[in-house]
Amino acid sequence: MSCHIAANPDSATDGEATSAESRMEDSDQEIPAIEPLTDELLHEIVTAFREGLPEEERGGAEEVSLRYYGRYGDAYVMFVDSSVYMYYDMEETVKVGGFSFEYRDSHHLEVYYEGDFYTVSEAFNLGILSEDDLRLLHARYTYGDPVRASVSGDSTQ
Numbered sequence: 599m600s601c602h603i604a605a606n607p608d609s610a611t612d613g614e615a616t617s618a619e620s621r622m623e624d625s626d627q628e629i630p631a632i633e634p635l636t637d638e639l640l641h642e643i644v645t646a647f648r649e650g651l652p653e654e655e656r657g658g659a660e661e662v663s664l665r666y667y668g669r670y671g672d673a674y675v676m677f678v679d680s681s682v683y684m685y686y687d688m689e690e691t692v693k694v695g696g697f698s699f700e701y702r703d704s705h706h707l708e709v710y711y712e713g714d715f716y717t718v719s720e721a722f723n724l725g726i727l728s729e730d731d732l733r734l735l736h737a738r739y740t741y742g743d744p745v746r747a748s749v750s751g752d753s754t755q
Contacts, residue, residue: 629737632668632745639674640664643710644749647678650715665744670731673711673721676744694719695729697736707739 635643644662663679692699692706699707699718709721718735721727727735738744 663748667738695732
């Protein structure tokens, strides 16, 4: 098993600001840096991802990559990339708590919290993410760069 973590190679996407979103933009506030995941947490997330797949698809998840947007309380937000996922070309805007998240395909951000994955909407509605968390997440997603991490091999052993 090998692990690789790289910070900030390129931006994820562009987005349009709504009134809630513009509060961070208009404040001239610096977007706080994203602390990288520890190896232990990276392997926990990848293991949870693999275990959530149907058994017949787990072998295809040999290589798993994350585009990580930070920790919010006890939740971690990221894109999980693996060859077992197929994405459709489609532009979609998902509004959550007054913030618009623009996606270029059917692949959406995932929130890892206490061993489970949620959409940003689900995490917000369940109280896992607050409005302040959404504000910072939106700023990082729209204007910042993710931390990239990948795991090759079986991290479940």
